[in-house]
Amino acid sequence: MARILLKFSEHIVSKPIVSEVILELEVPITIVTAQLNSKGGEVLAEVPEETLDKVVEAFRKKGVEVRLPKLIEVDKEKCINCGSCVALCPVEAITLIEDCSIVFNKEKCVGSTCSACVDACPARAIKSVKQNNHEVHSNRP
Amino acid sequence: MEEKALNPQKNTRTVAEINEKIRKGDAQVLTAEEMKRLVESSGVEVAFKEVDVVTTGTFGAMCSSGAIINVGHSDPPIKIDNAWINNVPICHPGAAVDLYIGATAMSETEPFEYGGGHLIEDLVNGEEVELRATAYGTDCYPRTQLKTNLTKDDLNQFYLLNFRNCYQHYNCAVNGRDETIYTYMGKLLPRMKNATYSGAGELNPLMNDPDYETIGIGTRIFLGGGQGYVIGEGTQHEASSQNGTLMVRGDAKKMNTEFLRGASFTRYGTTLYIGLGIPIPILNEGLVKKTAIRDEEIFTNVVDYGVPRRDRPKLAKVSYKELKSGSVTVGDRKIRVSSLSSLKTARSVASTLKAWIDEGEFFLSAPVETLPLDTKFKGMKQTEATAYVANVMQAAVTCKETEEVSAIAKRIVTKSVNHIMVVDDQGRLNGIVTSWDITRALAEGKTVLSDIVTRRVFTAKLDEPLETASKRMAQHHISALPVIDNEQKVLGIVTSEDVSKLLGRS
Ligand code: SF4
Ligand code: SF4
Numbered sequence: 043m044a045r046i047l048l049k050f051s052e053h054i055v056s057k058p059i060v061s062e063v064i065l066e067l068e069v070p071i072t073i074v075t076a077q078l079n080s081k082g083g084e085v086l087a088e089v090p091e092e093t094l095d096k097v098v099e100a101f102r103k104k105g106v107e108v109r110l111p112k113l114i115e116v117d118k119e120k121c122i123n124c125g126s127c128v129a130l131c132p133v134e135a136i137t138l139i140e141d142c143s144i145v146f147n148k149e150k151c152v153g154s155t156c157s158a159c160v161d162a163c164p165a166r167a168i169k170s171v172k173q174n175n176h177e178v179h180s181n182r183p
Numbered sequence: 184m185e186e187k188a189l190n191p192q193k194n195t196r197t198v199a200e201i202n203e204k205i206r207k208g209d210a211q212v213l214t215a216e217e218m219k220r221l222v223e224s225s226g227v228e229v230a231f232k233e234v235d236v237v238t239t240g241t242f243g244a245m246c247s248s249g250a251i252i253n254v255g256h257s258d259p260p261i262k263i264d265n266a267w268i269n270n271v272p273i274c275h276p277g278a279a280v281d282l283y284i285g286a287t288a289m290s291e292t293e294p295f296e297y298g299g300g301h302l303i304e305d306l307v308n309g310e311e312v313e314l315r316a317t318a319y320g321t322d323c324y325p326r327t328q329l330k331t332n333l334t335k336d337d338l339n340q341f342y343l344l345n346f347r348n349c350y351q352h353y354n355c356a357v358n359g360r361d362e363t364i365y366t367y368m369g370k371l372l373p374r375m376k377n378a379t380y381s382g383a384g385e386l387n388p389l390m391n392d393p394d395y396e397t398i399g400i401g402t403r404i405f406l407g408g409g410q411g412y413v414i415g416e417g418t419q420h421e422a423s424s425q426n427g428t429l430m431v432r433g434d435a436k437k438m439n440t441e442f443l444r445g446a447s448f449t450r451y452g453t454t455l456y457i458g459l460g461i462p463i464p465i466l467n468e469g470l471v472k473k474t475a476i477r478d479e480e481i482f483t484n485v486v487d488y489g490v491p492r493r494d495r496p497k498l499a500k501v502s503y504k505e506l507k508s509g510s511v512t513v514g515d516r517k518i519r520v521s522s523l524s525s526l527k528t529a530r531s532v533a534s535t536l537k538a539w540i541d542e543g544e545f546f547l548s549a550p551v552e553t554l555p556l557d558t559k560f561k562g563m564k565q566t567e568a569t570a571y572v573a574n575v576m577q578a579a580v581t582c583k584e585t586e587e588v589s590a591i592a593k594r595i596v597t598k599s600v601n602h603i604m605v606v607d608d609q610g611r612l613n614g615i616v617t618s619w620d621i622t623r624a625l626a627e628g629k630t631v632l633s634d635i636v637t638r639r640v641f642t643a644k645l646d647e648p649l650e651t652a653s654k655r656m657a658q659h660h661i662s663a664l665p666v667i668d669n670e671q672k673v674l675g676i677v678t679s680e681d682v683s684k685l686l687g688r689s
Contacts, residue, residue: 165446
């Protein structure tokens with residue numbers, strides 16, 4: 043799965059663009075998080091790797107700004123299991139387990155759009171990394 | 184001389200007796216967590232009979248740490264004046280080639296990301312580091328420049344020498360301000376959205392012997408994965424308020440990076456995480472009771488680190504049990520809390536120390552001198568006054584949201600001010616308008632005040648140091664801050680003009 047960040051402007055936010063793309067391309071698009079109101083907003087979504095290019099193109103045709111957010115990775119070797127990151131995570135993607143080591147749930151993490159934990163890690167074990175080999179440049183004007 | 188077999192009736196034992204058992208391989212050792220469970224299930228008497236040693240441990244950021252190294256003499260020799268290793272500035276406290284690597288000294292090329300703590304970790308790890316030095320040159324030490332690469336094997340001595348480690352317990356930090364702050368207690372989100380704490384609670388060495396009955400000068404300890412010694416009380420030691428600390432030393436060549444790590448606190452600086460464990464000999468039933476202490480009996484204060492003063496407001500009292508549960512209650516709010524120190528590694532310190540004793544690799548030592556129980560941690564004597572917001576605050580000119588733009592324009596002229604605070608009927612801050620906002624509104628023909636009010640206002644507190652208020656203005660490119668109290672009521676205003684008049688004076 044690849045993750046895409048869709049930015050909707052005030053003018054298009056009320057249109058059912060995500061559903062349109064799903065129907066037109068017949069690809070499953072999973073919404074991870076959405077922050078939208080009448081003034082526009084952002085949707086973080088997941089699409090199958092092999093459909094990424096056409097999905098991105100379809101959204102752009104409809105006037106949506108598309109970006110490929112970086113993913114968060116935790117380097118287990120560097121991590122000292124201090125737990126500093128745990129309470130900062132808004133979606134509980136990082137949790138402490140029984141033996142007091144931390145577990146990072148990549149699926150839950152919303153990626154570089156959040157990054158709240160990154161600069162709080164004293165061991166610098168948390169990094170944002172590019173999604174594998176995809177080069178989707180921002181189409182922001 | 185052979186010790187006689189322990190009299191079953193005897194209600195004390197000595198360190199020498201325990202060491203004899205360790206030698207024979209039949210000393211009973213429990214970690215502090217295991218001891219608590221045993222005392223709870225079987226009682227003090229049984230625990231005293233069964234247990235000889237309780238091992239404790241902690242693993243956390245200990246900023247007052249460092250390493251003393253001796254790099255040997257070069258040819259021709261140099262009397263080092265300034266030195267850097269991997270671009271980290273190094274102290275030269277002694278004669279020619281003794282250097283002290285402070286854990287918090289930061290690299291000049293990578294500040295905040297690499298520092299003395301990382302350098303000590305790299306050395307312990309066997310990595311090669313680059314020493315650069317300069318000197319003024321003397322008849323006996325003619326050299327003035329030096330550059331060489333070293334590993335720990337090239338050093339004559341490499342000792343961790345920490346003047347304050349192992350705090351008994353520490354504050355729990357929150358941030359009452361409107362902005363995220365980065366502190367030595369980590370990243371603190373605005374409006375108390377998270378909390379941080381440090382320390383291992385019931386596993387903490389000093390919490391298991393709070394009267395320093397067995398911990399003193401000469402106590403052999405676990406330090407950074409090797410063995411070390413307590414060499415005295417730490418700086419700022421205040422046993423009477425449970426703020427005891429230790430000064431320790433240990434051979435860093437024998438340490439390992441599982442228990443010693445450099446660390447970076449964003450916008451605060453670098454430091455060193457160290458694992459420190461102390462074996463508590465169970466000499467009497469009193470020590471059984473002391474080592475049975477639980478997290479629910481160890482309390483600390485929730486402190487507002489948003490207030491940049493020495494005495495920060497204490498908002499609540501919480502136990503380590505609450506802290507370890509992941510959230511604390513302050514007033515009617517539940518705040519998520521995370522630790523800065525690692526409980527996992529603290530446990531690993533205690534269990535490693537236990538294994539060493541079990542295997543006869545570590546013997547206990549009785550202190551040669553006890554630590555002081557009556558020292559006080561004084562604040563600094565200051566002979567120059569510090570400026571606070573209260574020193575330059577002026578009366579604020581205010582208005583109500585219902586007033587017309589033209590009325591405000593008049594007030595700006597008659598009072599000759601640039602900022603007007605918009606307040607509600609109780610005098611609480613609702614926004615701010617500047618003379619610039621008014622000029623523009625008049626030019627654009629706007630008459631309703633609420634259209635031009637700035638709602639997100641940066642504020643200052645009366646007892647805040649002027650320097651931090653001034654920094655906030657510079658950071659947000661603004662020229663004044665309303666001064667408010669805890670109820671958001673406007674007390675006055677502080678302007679950048681007044682600040683520079685006062686701070687620029689010296
Ligand atoms: S980036 Fe945000 S969502 Fe992801 S783990 Fe860090 S804090 Fe949680
Ligand atoms: S803050 Fe960094 S070192 Fe600490 S637990 Fe999280 S990832 Fe590990």
